[in-house]
Amino acid sequence: MALRHAVLAALLDGEHSGYQLAKAFDVGMANFWHALPQQLYAELAKLERDGLITGREVVQEARPNKRLFTVTDAGLDELRRFAAGQSKPSSVRDDLMVKVAAADAVDTAELVGQLEERAAIAEAKIDLFDGLLRRMRGDADEAEFLARGRRIGPYLTCLRGRAFERENRDWCTRTAAVLRARAGADVRR
Amino acid sequence: MALRHAVLAALLDGEHSGYQLAKAFDVGMANFWHALPQQLYAELAKLERDGLITGREVVQEARPNKRLFTVTDAGLDELRRFAAGQSKPSSVRDDLMVKVAAADAVDTAELVGQLEERAAIAEAKIDLFDGLLRRMRGDADEAEFLARGRRIGPYLTCLRGRAFERENRDWCTRTAAVLRARAGADVRR
DNA sequence: TTGTTCATGTAACTCGTTACATGATTCG
């Protein structure tokens, strides 16, 4: 299974509704896992059936009722078993890179536009992660927080997410510059 | 569709057999796309049926016969259409990060081992990509090659792959160090 | 009054992974 453990890990932060999880997994959950609402509602149902989480109904007036989920002891065991098992290296699987790989046979102007757009998105995510990191560590500085903070898991993955997006931004702008320069010089003649 | 265009892009380098592609996509195709042999044979069959590639049988004596595939004009059109369409940002989807996200509730020693193992794998990939890059640019230096080389697509994606793996290695070693330090200090008491 | 937020799902479909199958050759 797959999403399963990502959801359990997310629920370590405390009670969440399907809707809240959907928002977190839409942004990318610090950029290491993405999932759609439908997937989450389905997974939450399965997790509850298997006794790894429990949900409690919260009745609301101005908004639709919701269900908040918590990890059970069985869920914690499952997470521990998962963490002990082996994990295979993952790749990135990005459409934009496929396009760059085909850059020599494809309309370059179009591609440059997409690269710049992507760089802007990456920039926005960097800001977002910066904010998350600041909120998580509170008053403490980073070294202090990592040494003695109570919940550092999401902080560490968020650091990875930010580094990834920085790399992403830099590569996109550099690649765009390279392609643009070649278009100007008209290499292929 | 998905793998489809990655295969077309890979075939821009010239004729390849399913087997050769399988090896390239096993390493990760410069770390941005991974696929298993079965997937590739299936995809090649579909691509040929749709007229986007053509295969020619090569009879061999000491080895099993093979089929070498080339992109057709229709295939090139398809690639161009794909490159013009929009691409959604992709996330990383890594088991190891899920485990780190759950680090506060999980056996840390185990996790540190996995992080170090992963750092070693990343290191190996960096070397591999370094070699590929050197081979692709030949005698020219990088700026020169990127300005005037004939096929720079795979070079650019390989740069991204290397940057990704460097980031990966650094994050794994740093995260392992953080978790190890906490285990020594026994934070949770 | 149009769009966004909150809140939850079902159904059909495509894509990716795991398991299985075959068989000769060459390297250590």
Place this chain on the structure above:
DNA sequence: CGAATCATGTAACGAGTTACATGAACAA
């Protein structure tokens, strides 16, 4: 003599995506 390399696939299953459905409250 066992393992890896070359070379190609089928079948079943699990995971992810797209499309569809509902409905009230609130902000621009």
